[in-house]
Amino acid sequence: MVATLVQLIINGLLLGGIYALISIGLTLIFGVVEIINFAHGEFLMLSMYASFWLFQLYGVDPYLSLFMVIPAFFVIGWATQRIIIQPIIHAPPLNQIFATVGVSMVLQNAALFFWKADYRTVRTAYSTLSLKTGGLMISFPRLVAFVLALLIIAALLIFLKQTYTGKAIRALAQEKRAAMLMGIDIYRMYRIAFGIGIACVGAAGAILIPIYYAFPTVGALFVLIAFVVVILGGYNSLVGALIGGLIIGLVEAFSGFFLSPHLKEAVYFVIFIFILLLRPVGLFGRA
Amino acid sequence: MPTWGRSTLLNLDTISTYYGDVQALRKVSLHVKEGQIVSIVGSNGAGKSTTLNTISGVVQCSSGTIEFLGKRIENLPPHQIVEMGLVQIPEARLLFPYMTVLENLELGSFASRARKETKESLESVFELFPILRDRKNQLAGTLSGGEQQMLAIARGLMAKPQLLMLDEPSLGLAPLLVKQVFETVKRINAQGITVLLVEQNVFHSLSVADEAFVLENGSVVLGGPGKEVLDNPQVREAYLGI
Amino acid sequence: MDMSLNVMKSSWNPFHPRFYFPLALVVFLFILPILPQKTYYQDLILMIFFWGTLAAAWNLVGGFAGQISLGHTAFFGIGAYTSTLLWLEFGLSPWLGMFAGAGLAILVAIGIGVPCFRLRSHFFALATIAFAEVLRYVASYWRGLTQGGVGLLIPFRPALGSFMFHGKLPYAYIALGLMLLIILVSAIIRNSRFGFYLVSLREDQDAAETLGVNTSRCKLIALIISVFFTAVVGTFYAQYLLFIDPDSVFSLPFSIELALLTIIGGLGTVIGPIIGSFILTPLDVLLRGWLGGISAGLNFIVYGIVLVVAVIYFPRGIAGWLKTWYEPLLNRLPGSKLAFAPGGTASSPPYTTRATNPGNPDPPDEQITAPLFKAQSLTKYFGGLAAVKDVSFEINQGEILGLIGPNGAGKTTIFNAITGFLSPDSGRIEFRGKEITDLKPPHKVCLTHIGRTFQLVKPFNNMTVLENVMVGTFSRVRGAKGAREEAIKVLDFIGLLKQRDSLASSLTIADRKRLELGRALATKPELLLLDEVVAGLNPRETEEIIKIIRAISQQGITLFIIEHVMKAIMTLSHRIIVLHHGEMIAEGTPEEISRDKRVIDAYLGEEYLA
Numbered sequence A: 001m002v003a004t005l006v007q008l009i010i011n012g013l014l015l016g017g018i019y020a021l022i023s024i025g026l027t028l029i030f031g032v033v034e035i036i037n038f039a040h041g042e043f044l045m046l047s048m049y050a051s052f053w054l055f056q057l058y059g060v061d062p063y064l065s066l067f068m069v070i071p072a073f074f075v076i077g078w079a080t081q082r083i084i085i086q087p088i089i090h091a092p093p094l095n096q097i098f099a100t101v102g103v104s105m106v107l108q109n110a111a112l113f114f115w116k117a118d119y120r121t122v123r124t125a126y127s128t129l130s131l132k133t134g135g136l137m138i139s140f141p142r143l144v145a146f147v148l149a150l151l152i153i154a155a156l157l158i159f160l161k162q163t164y165t166g167k168a169i170r171a172l173a174q175e176k177r178a179a180m181l182m183g184i185d186i187y188r189m190y191r192i193a194f195g196i197g198i199a200c201v202g203a204a205g206a207i208l209i210p211i212y213y214a215f216p217t218v219g220a221l222f223v224l225i226a227f228v229v230v231i232l233g234g235y236n237s238l239v240g241a242l243i244g245g246l247i248i249g250l251v252e253a254f255s256g257f258f259l260s261p262h263l264k265e266a267v268y269f270v271i272f273i274f275i276l277l278l279r280p281v282g283l284f285g286r287a
Numbered sequence B: 001m002p003t004w005g006r007s008t009l010l011n012l013d014t015i016s017t018y019y020g021d022v023q024a025l026r027k028v029s030l031h032v033k034e035g036q037i038v039s040i041v042g043s044n045g046a047g048k049s050t051t052l053n054t055i056s057g058v059v060q061c062s063s064g065t066i067e068f069l070g071k072r073i074e075n076l077p078p079h080q081i082v083e084m085g086l087v088q089i090p091e092a093r094l095l096f097p098y099m100t101v102l103e104n105l106e107l108g109s110f111a112s113r114a115r116k117e118t119k120e121s122l123e124s125v126f127e128l129f130p131i132l133r134d135r136k137n138q139l140a141g142t143l144s145g146g147e148q149q150m151l152a153i154a155r156g157l158m159a160k161p162q163l164l165m166l167d168e169p170s171l172g173l174a175p176l177l178v179k180q181v182f183e184t185v186k187r188i189n190a191q192g193i194t195v196l197l198v199e200q201n202v203f204h205s206l207s208v209a210d211e212a213f214v215l216e217n218g219s220v221v222l223g224g225p226g227k228e229v230l231d232n233p234q235v236r237e238a239y240l241g242i
Numbered sequence C: 001m002d003m004s005l006n007v008m009k010s011s012w013n014p015f016h017p018r019f020y021f022p023l024a025l026v027v028f029l030f031i032l033p034i035l036p037q038k039t040y041y042q043d044l045i046l047m048i049f050f051w052g053t054l055a056a057a058w059n060l061v062g063g064f065a066g067q068i069s070l071g072h073t074a075f076f077g078i079g080a081y082t083s084t085l086l087w088l089e090f091g092l093s094p095w096l097g098m099f100a101g102a103g104l105a106i107l108v109a110i111g112i113g114v115p116c117f118r119l120r121s122h123f124f125a126l127a128t129i130a131f132a133e134v135l136r137y138v139a140s141y142w143r144g145l146t147q148g149g150v151g152l153l154i155p156f157r158p159a160l161g162s163f164m165f166h167g168k169l170p171y172a173y174i175a176l177g178l179m180l181l182i183i184l185v186s187a188i189i190r191n192s193r194f195g196f197y198l199v200s201l202r203e204d205q206d207a208a209e210t211l212g213v214n215t216s217r218c219k220l221i222a223l224i225i226s227v228f229f230t231a232v233v234g235t236f237y238a239q240y241l242l243f244i245d246p247d248s249v250f251s252l253p254f255s256i257e258l259a260l261l262t263i264i265g266g267l268g269t270v271i272g273p274i275i276g277s278f279i280l281t282p283l284d285v286l287l288r289g290w291l292g293g294i295s296a297g298l299n300f301i302v303y304g305i306v307l308v309v310a311v312i313y314f315p316r317g318i319a320g321w322l323k324t325w326y327e328p329l330l331n332r333l334p335g336s337k338l339a340f341a342p343g344g345t346a347s348s349p350p351y352t353t354r355a356t357n358p359g360n361p362d363p364p365d366e367q368i369t370a371p372l373f374k375a376q377s378l379t380k381y382f383g384g385l386a387a388v389k390d391v392s393f394e395i396n397q398g399e400i401l402g403l404i405g406p407n408g409a410g411k412t413t414i415f416n417a418i419t420g421f422l423s424p425d426s427g428r429i430e431f432r433g434k435e436i437t438d439l440k441p442p443h444k445v446c447l448t449h450i451g452r453t454f455q456l457v458k459p460f461n462n463m464t465v466l467e468n469v470m471v472g473t474f475s476r477v478r479g480a481k482g483a484r485e486e487a488i489k490v491l492d493f494i495g496l497l498k499q500r501d502s503l504a505s506s507l508t509i510a511d512r513k514r515l516e517l518g519r520a521l522a523t524k525p526e527l528l529l530l531d532e533v534v535a536g537l538n539p540r541e542t543e544e545i546i547k548i549i550r551a552i553s554q555q556g557i558t559l560f561i562i563e564h565v566m567k568a569i570m571t572l573s574h575r576i577i578v579l580h581h582g583e584m585i586a587e588g589t590p591e592e593i594s595r596d597k598r599v600i601d602a603y604l605g606e607e608y609l610a
Helices: A002-032 A040-058 A062-088 A093-115 A140-162 A164-174 A176-181 A186-208 A218-233 A238-258 A263-278 B048-056 B078-083 B101-108 B118-128 B130-134 B145-157 B175-190 B202-208 B226-231 B233-240 C003-009 C017-034 C039-064 C073-090 C094-116 C121-141 C169-190 C193-203 C205-210 C215-241 C252-265 C272-294 C298-313 C317-332 C411-418 C442-447 C465-473 C480-494 C509-522 C539-554 C566-572 C590-595 C597-604
Strands: A130-133 A136-139 B008-019 B022-033 B037-041 B063-068 B086-089 B163-167 B194-199 B211-216 B219-225 C373-382 C385-395 C400-404 C426-431 C450-452 C527-531 C558-562 C575-580 C583-588
Touching (some): A002 A040, A002 A136, A002 A140, A002 A218, A040 A062, A040 A186, A040 A218, A062 A140, A062 A186, A062 C298, A093 A218, A093 C121, A093 C298, A130 A140, A140 A164, A140 A186, A140 A238, A164 A176, A164 B101, A176 A186, A218 A238, A218 A263, A218 C121, A263 C094, A263 C121, B008 B048, B008 B194, B022 B037, B022 B194, B022 B219, B037 B048, B037 B202, B037 B226, B048 B078, B048 B086, B048 B163, B048 B194, B078 B086, B086 B145, B101 B145, B118 B130, B118 B145, B130 B145, B145 B163, B145 B175, B175 B194, B175 B202, B194 B202, B202 B226, B211 B226, B219 B226, B219 B233, C017 C169, C017 C317, C039 C169, C039 C193, C039 C215, C039 C252, C073 C094, C073 C121, C073 C215, C073 C252, C094 C121, C094 C215, C121 C252, C169 C193, C169 C215, C193 C205, C193 C215, C193 C465, C193 C480, C205 C215, C205 C442, C252 C272, C252 C298, C252 C317, C272 C298, C272 C317, C373 C411, C385 C575, C385 C583, C400 C411, C400 C566, C411 C450, C411 C527, C442 C450, C450 C509, C465 C480, C480 C509, C509 C527, C509 C539, C539 C566, C566 C590, C575 C597, C590 C597
Parallel strands (some): B037 B194, B037 B211, B086 B163, B163 B194, C400 C575, C450 C527
Antiparallel strands (some): A130 A136, B008 B022, B008 B063, B211 B219, C373 C385, C373 C426, C575 C583
């Protein structure tokens, strides 16, 4: 019994790490640019496909593809902010919501058009490898995914804490007008923050492809999870996104086992609704 | 040095600013000469903060010109104006509450021209405000009112300003601290930094001012050397309507 | 103003194009389903009516009330599943099952709406998505109830009672009937007190509350009506296709589609959603045919681009553009020179207020009347800081009390405490002898005859000047005609009668301040709180508005005024109280105040007189 519990905890945490990586990008965007990116999941989907094709056509290992995916998606995020988000930054919420919803529709269906609805995944030499210790089984790709996700998150947090640009981004999220008066070019910071947010979700895609399937609507699945994590952790707290991701991973593992694999999704929606109603700022958020 | 010998650092010429279609500034003209302390006084809603925000580029003026160090700045974005050495310490201080004192100060020297001298600047502001050195790892939001004001001023100094603008630095402070703030302003000025001071508190700000302008409902109604304006009964009229 | 208003007004004269043109359109709609030979086109027409009805239902909540729901599919699905299950299990006719479904959907909507309406727009949208998704899971995985992902099949046994028919025509006419019904309901709402209240709360919820609008209840009623129609159409869908499954009736793209149709057609207008459906439904079917035939998903790419472009560049939709040539078109048709509405402009009695004390500009004798308003030891903390500390004062009937004090003194906090925007931490507020200390939300305070204006004016931008004031008069008069007449009197009094049909957003700041005053006056207050009415006006405008304020006082209304412009408040007020750092430091006549040492200290600094 204990072994089962520990196994569940491990599975949950491993999964949670990836959720955290996806969600942290969303939190960063929402905290700095103050916009809810309804198309966040589609960027995940795109990067999963990107890694898939890099593997399929050029034999690039997904984990190695990170070196290409991360900078590429930073640029994509940067461009998205400039072209689509910037014009609507002062628009009423309705317009903002539907602009990103529209982007989401376009990307989903472009994927459907170009790559069909088939499920794609990457099978490498280590895909089915798993470590066995003391009665526990740890899937190797999931472990690598977890470690990489945490490394990237750590790198992001260090960047934001120690570098000038990182501090400027945090300052902008806390007090916009003062940031302007410090000589910070806030529009440039918006682009950088959006770029980083999309780079994070891009990295998550490359890490995910060995253990999950890519298909045009895969983003929709993960983005709802990401929203739950962001609301749970606190929509302006990066640490909250990390902890929230791990919590949701655990919730999924446990409810999948004790309830039913299908109901686990319903469970975290219920959590989502409760948080929105009872403590909208989330666990670590600030009013 | 007599005033007529100094160069004009900042010049506003018939500036009008609108918020939507509310006219906040009506053809405001004023100037600040190098090395001076210039005060703008006026009651609430007179347009004092709007004047500073227009100068800093946070708000766009609809007509008129602003010149700083001989260059036209009314169409520049805020960060470029800071780069030139025109720094504002905003009303209500607007510190970054969840960052430490040290981080707030470091951000003060974000502009590239100030960044090279961050270390030296830190030393000199710690000398000016020793208590900040003690509190350097404390979160800015947890400081007392007086300490926050000091931090705000120090943060502004970190940007290596040639002209430092302060928006109501004495707001919400106890009388003793108010005195300290104005002492600090004089010290900063003595170090060679030109100061443009916006205040509701007439006595102190006019006492330290070399030159003063009185704003009422968006227009300059009075101007002249600080002491003269202080003694002028029109000031009372502008404030109390009688 | 909306086209629909003209339709309503014009039902007086059947020979005027304002009446017969829309009637002709309706007749055309009735003919439409029988025109085509191919069932393909009949189906298309039916789909147009179907989506039009759904979009119009969504528009009540998303357009009129401005609450962006992305979970309406939940109610559609509940309607479809409820009636279907009742038919399959119990043989209950879908005509009745329809109402059961609607009833259930309404209960669920109340359960969702009440807690969620207080969320900000992005979060409200997210919450509605989440609720709909939960329902989809329930439908997918509660196999015992819904057969899960397999879906439910309704055996085809055509009969009127079983809501199944041969051919498409009966369905098309039912759909048309539903569409016309929702248009009628929308038009009635739009021109009724309820409709005005909905739009006002969309434009500015706080301002609406101060005019007596119970915003929570209005949102809920709009939701209930919207959900009713959505669920009924869900039943219709089930009976038309004879097959439902969770993914098709609980689908997020469905919810998005409703919003898309409405936005492109014209959010918040009566016919916008219908226009949206007439344009986009055929477009969708066409695209699906062409591009979807080439490859799945291509049509949605175009759709998505249309959405993004529409939202960024044409946020007002097509209805707004159509309005500009509807009038000229009508004027060209025969009969347009006829008079269309009876009734003229009988000279109406001048504007009067509720106050029983007409014109007495002098302050009343304090011994005779008890004070109208009393505040005792009001205290309010924000965080650790006392915004207002132990403030006590009285206001006598008919006087003008001024409230002044340097920045951050706590003046607006007092206004907010009085008008129900916040509760004081301690202290007591009495009005006309009754305690109102914790009276909340603000619309209740309005109903006790206390009105207010805001420092930064809050006009209902997308309503005309007349409509703005009508929101106020509706708090005293129920019917639209009466409300309009009263509003015209108010506009006459404040001098905005000429601009009555202009949009509030097009007014100058001076006129917007007047509008704000007029709107508050329309609620017939006994005590009127004015928050910095004079700020931002030039000397001439200031003089004019001071005249109006004096005229208001002469009507017997008691005034409590915050001002920074000293000249104004000194000349207007009978008495003045002075706040500094949240505490009251002086009280007296303007003369006394201007010479009071403490006041001078507070404003000019302690050492000024030293």
